[in-house]
Amino acid sequence: MDSNKANLDVILRIVVFVFALISISLFVIVNNPLYAQTNYVMREPSPPQNPAAVGKFQFGSPGILSKSQELLPGIPFPKGIMLPEVTAFFELRDNVYESATPESIEAQAVSLLKILSIQPISSSDQALLEARIAYLVGRSWNDHKDKKKAIxxxxxxxxxxxxxxxxxxxxxxxxxxxxxPLGELSILKDLGFLIKNGPKVGQYASKALELDPKNIKALILKASALAYPPPIWGGDYKKALEMYASVLSIAKNGLPKDVLFDLRVGIATAYSNLNLSENAAWWFDAALEIYPKNPYAKSELEKLL
Incomplete structure (x- = not known):
């Protein structure tokens, strides 16, 4: 009996020791920064149900980041652009979305444009890169309320x-x-410019979709034109959400970081304009997983909490 009792005691001690090791291992793993990045920060939970009153469509997922290095959805960087320049573009883009100072953004852009001007790429590709970089700088100045420099x-x-x-x-x-950028100018400049050029923004997006019905950037432009303004200025929040849902159904291979952020914020804004606070908060939170310092998403989320 004493022998059996001793053996049982040894077994119990071993079991307790093993469980202790497992607990310590789990504690270390969960508190490891790498675990946080891969299993918490980057975790993509399912979005809340879309109310039936909004539409029959659902958001099956919040979308994923593209694994490709793309200038625009489905548009790679021109051949001849080297990795340092690609990296510099992404740094510029991310700094804009994280609300770095516009002075630093402009300095980055001027330096990058100078480097790109001597790269062995076509004039059309040069123009594309210049347009994207200039748009980002304008967005930065606009976010910081300097209308003249943004224009x-x-x-x-x-x-x-x-x-x-x-x-x-x-x-x-x-x-x-x-x-x-024409859409931004239509908002920032005078009424005459808006009347003349404002309608062209939707027309250009529609023409892009005629040529390429799955053009993600054009779909997001049209959805955003419905998600943000009041109904008197063309806002149609339910239709905007349906268009955003169609983008996610197309973008199976993921979206560039800025485009996915814009999409999530657009969805959140449309829900917010429908007074669906729970849905809006979830999507603003999902957007902040991409750019945690973005002031617009942060301030809008705070209003809902």
């Missing part, structure tokens, strides 16, 4: 996009590259 950079983006069209015609890429 100057958005105008540069429009000029570069128009050069693309003169060189290669009205391709879907050229049309959406033109539509985006």
């Amino acid at each position: 100057a950079w958005f105008e540069r983006a429009v000029e570069a996009a128009q050069k693309m069209i003169s060189l290669e015609g009205e391709t879907p890429t050229a049309l959406v590259t033109l539509a985006e």
Whole structure:
């Protein structure tokens, strides 16, 4: 009996020791920064159900990041652009979305544009890169309420996009590259400019979709034009959400970081405008997983909590 009792005691001690080791291992793993990045920060939970009153569609997922290095959805960087320049572009883009100072953004952009000007790429590709970079700088100045400097950079983006069209015609890429900064200028400039050019933004996006019905950038432009303004200015929040859902159904291979952020924020904004706070908060939170310092998403989420 004493022998059996001793053996049982040994077994119990071993079991307790093993469980202790497992607990310690789990504690170390869970508190490891790598675990946090791969299993918490990057975790993609299912979105909340879309109410039947909004539409029959559902958001099956919040979307994923593309594994490819893309300038626009489905558009790779031009051949001849080296990795350091690609990295510099992404740093510039991310700094804009994380609300770095516009002075630092502009300095980065000027330096990058100078380097890109001597790269062995076509004039059309040069214009595309200039348009995208100028748009980002304009967005930065606009976010920091410097209307004059924002307009100057958005105008540069429009000029570069128009050069693309003169060189290669009205391709879907050229049309959406033109539509985006033109939309910003329509808001920032006078009423006469808005009346003359505002309708062109939707027309360019529609033409891009005629040429390429699955053009993600054009779909997001049209959805955003419905998600943000009040109904009197064309806002249609339910239709916007349906269009965003169609983008996610197309983007099976993921989206560039900025595009996925814009999509999530657009969905959140449309839900917020429908007074569906729970859905809106979830999507703003999902957007902040991508750019945690973005001031718009942060401030809008705080309003809902």
